[in-house]
Amino acid sequence: DAKTTQPNSMESNEEEPVHLPCNHSTISGTDYIHWYRQLPSQGPEYVIHGLTSNVNNRMASLAIAEDRKSSTLILHRATLRDAAVYYCILRDGRNDYKLSFGAGTTVTVRA
Amino acid sequence: GAVVSQHPSWVICKSGTSVKIECRSLDFQATTMFWYRQFPKQSLMLMATSNEGSKATYEQGVEKDKFLINHASLTLSTLTVTSAHPEDSSFYICSATDSVTDTQYFGPGTRLTVL
Numbered sequence: 001d002a003k004t005t006q007p008n009s010m011e012s013n014e015e016e017p018v019h020l021p022c023n024h025s026t027i028s029g030t031d032y033i034h035w036y037r038q039l040p041s042q043g044p045e046y047v048i049h050g051l052t053s054n055v056n057n058r059m060a061s062l063a064i065a066e067d068r069k070s071s072t073l074i075l076h077r078a079t080l081r082d083a084a085v086y087y088c089i090l091r092d093g094r095n096d097y098k099l100s101f102g103a104g105t106t107v108t109v110r111a
Numbered sequence: 112g113a114v115v116s117q118h119p120s121w122v123i124c125k126s127g128t129s130v131k132i133e134c135r136s137l138d139f140q141a142t143t144m145f146w147y148r149q150f151p152k153q154s155l156m157l158m159a160t161s162n163e164g165s166k167a168t169y170e171q172g173v174e175k176d177k178f179l180i181n182h183a184s185l186t187l188s189t190l191t192v193t194s195a196h197p198e199d200s201s202f203y204i205c206s207a208t209d210s211v212t213d214t215q216y217f218g219p220g221t222r223l224t225v226l
């Protein structure tokens with residue numbers, strides 16, 4: 001399975017944007033880039049996913065590099081409720097939706 | 112987004128007993144569900160893939176006779192931890208795939224404590 005690399009932690013101020021990087025230099029052409037986040041003692045929550053083009057939804061934006069070897073999750077205005085562990089995961093579009101979680105990035109939001 | 116529920120949300124049991132955890136997709140059908148385990152301060156570890164109408168596929172190192180999985184319908188998968196021991200205490204999380212939206216949704220998790 002293709003691996004992803006994320007920083008262990010990031011801090012942000014409330015109401016400021018947060019840019020979470022993810023490196024996936026061994027990504028294959030059929031790999032989708034998925035982002036999930038997990039609050040303490042809860043199951044992961046779907047954030048966004050994409051293949052090649054940038055994606056926007058009500059929660060976040062996903063910017064994908066042209067060579068697809070990296071991507072950035074953008075939270076436009078961080079709130080205290082955005083404090084969580086954010087996981088960047090590659091999923092092979094040909095398989096049975098299996099997801100492999102890494103350590104993720106722990107995001108702290110300062111009031 | 113789609114909703115996946117788990118029951119119970121927490122359970123405490125004595126060593127040697129069996130515990131069943133239910134996972135339901137509430138507003139979509141899921142031919143495939145997944146079971147994960149998460150220990151404190153660690154990431155999620157995939158235990159098995161639950162396939163509706165067929166046998167589950169277990170990840171390497173996961174004992175299929177200890178963690179029984181049944182996926183009897185398109186909206187329900189169950190995980191039974193048999194003869195539970197204190198080392199089985201963990202946070203168990205299921206997920207279900209909505210093939211229409213190509214998205215996997217997770218349940219809220221079940222905290223198992225074995226005394």
